[in-house]
Amino acid sequence: MNASTRRAAIRDLLRTRPVGVDELAVRFDVTASTIRRDLAMLTEAGEIVRTYGGALAPGGDEQPLHERETMAGVEKAAIAREAEKHIEPGQLLFFDAGTTVGALAARLTGWRGISVASTGLTTINALADAEGVELIALGGVVRHISQGTVGPLTELALTRLTADAVYLSGDGVTAERGVCEASAEQAAVKRRLIEQAAAVFVLADASKLGRAGSHWWTPLPARWTLITDASATEQQLAPFHALPGVTVVVAEG
Missing domain, CATH: 3.40.50.1360 (Rossmann fold)
Incomplete structure (x- = not known):
């Protein structure tokens, strides 16, 4: 999986729930440093919001x-x-x-x-x-x-x-x-x-x-x-x- 595809998959996953760096690293079989770079780029693009130890989708409606x-x-x-x-x-x-x-x-x-x-x-x-x-x-x-x-x-x-x-x-x-x-x-x-x-x-x-x-x-x-x-x-x-x-x-x- 290339970086662009991985970042798209991360973004889609975060739309369902908040996810931590370690979980993402295991899920996509890459290092935590690679995931942090992915999250930094997605954050800069306004597609996600960083949290302590992970990330979540920006804004959005409260879940029932x-x-x-x-x-x-x-x-x-x-x-x-x-x-x-x-x-x-x-x-x-x-x-x-x-x-x-x-x-x-x-x-x-x-x-x-x-x-x-x-x-x-x-x-x-x-x-x-x-x-x-x-x-x-x-x-x-x-x-x-x-x-x-x-x-x-x-x-x-x-x-x-x-x-x-x-x-x-x-x-x-x-x-x-x-x-x-x-x-x-x-x-x-x-x-x-x-x-x-x-x-x-x-x-x-x-x-x-x-x-x-x-x-x-x-x-x-x-x-x-x-x-x-x-x-x-x-x-x-x-x-x-x-x-x-x-x-x-x-x-x-």
């Missing part, structure tokens, strides 16, 4: 939740298994909207003696018949594309409630800025969830690490836990390891 549910399923399942280990009976938990958090919720259907308050319809649907789980639906305006509630009603409800922990996801997470989302309303709800929770867990597969493709940010507190999957590279994890208050947990596949 039902499309995201089919992506990185194995990785999300591993993250959900690891996240479940941090939950204890008697806790009240906040669950954000999102497919990875939804995968965690699906693991809790047999639990008893916990409470889950959620802005995500995925979580609410997963736990609707779980008789041992007290389920609290945090109402508000439903964003159809993300299947999550946002707005003043959601934020008002969160002023009346505190949690032992919050489990968050997002379009991307960076060590410098926190979690990014597609809208100001989503970022605002995340901020309120964090403010009202004693502990913060961010569930993000490797494709989300260092990704800054969305423009609305929720800063994370000094102490929080990142749970990611085993495909995350040392280069991706290094900025998080460098933060003294951040615990990084890599879920085994």
Whole structure:
């Protein structure tokens, strides 16, 4: 495969999902340096956007939740298994909207003696018949594309409630800025969830690490836990390891 064909293939792949340098190097059987040169040329041409350790397609519409549910399923399942280990009976938990958090919720259907308050319809649907789980639906305006509630009603409800922990996801997470989302309303709800929770867990597969493709940010507190999957590279994890208050947990596949 010549360079021109390879770059076209890289561009087409990035239209489906963010991809890291190491994965591209293996996929196209070239060195990481060659991939970095390809990405630099595609970036200069305005065809892609570079991220920490990889790249993604520029702009584009936010992906509907039902499309995201089919992506990185194995990785999300591993993250959900690891996240479940941090939950204890008697806790009240906040669950954000999102497919990875939804995968965690699906693991809790047999639990008893916990409470889950959620802005995500995925979580609410997963736990609707779980008789041992007290389920609290945090109402508000439903964003159809993300299947999550946002707005003043959601934020008002969160002023009346505190949690032992919050489990968050997002379009991307960076060590410098926190979690990014597609809208100001989503970022605002995340901020309120964090403010009202004693502990913060961010569930993000490797494709989300260092990704800054969305423009609305929720800063994370000094102490929080990142749970990611085993495909995350040392280069991706290094900025998080460098933060003294951040615990990084890599879920085994």
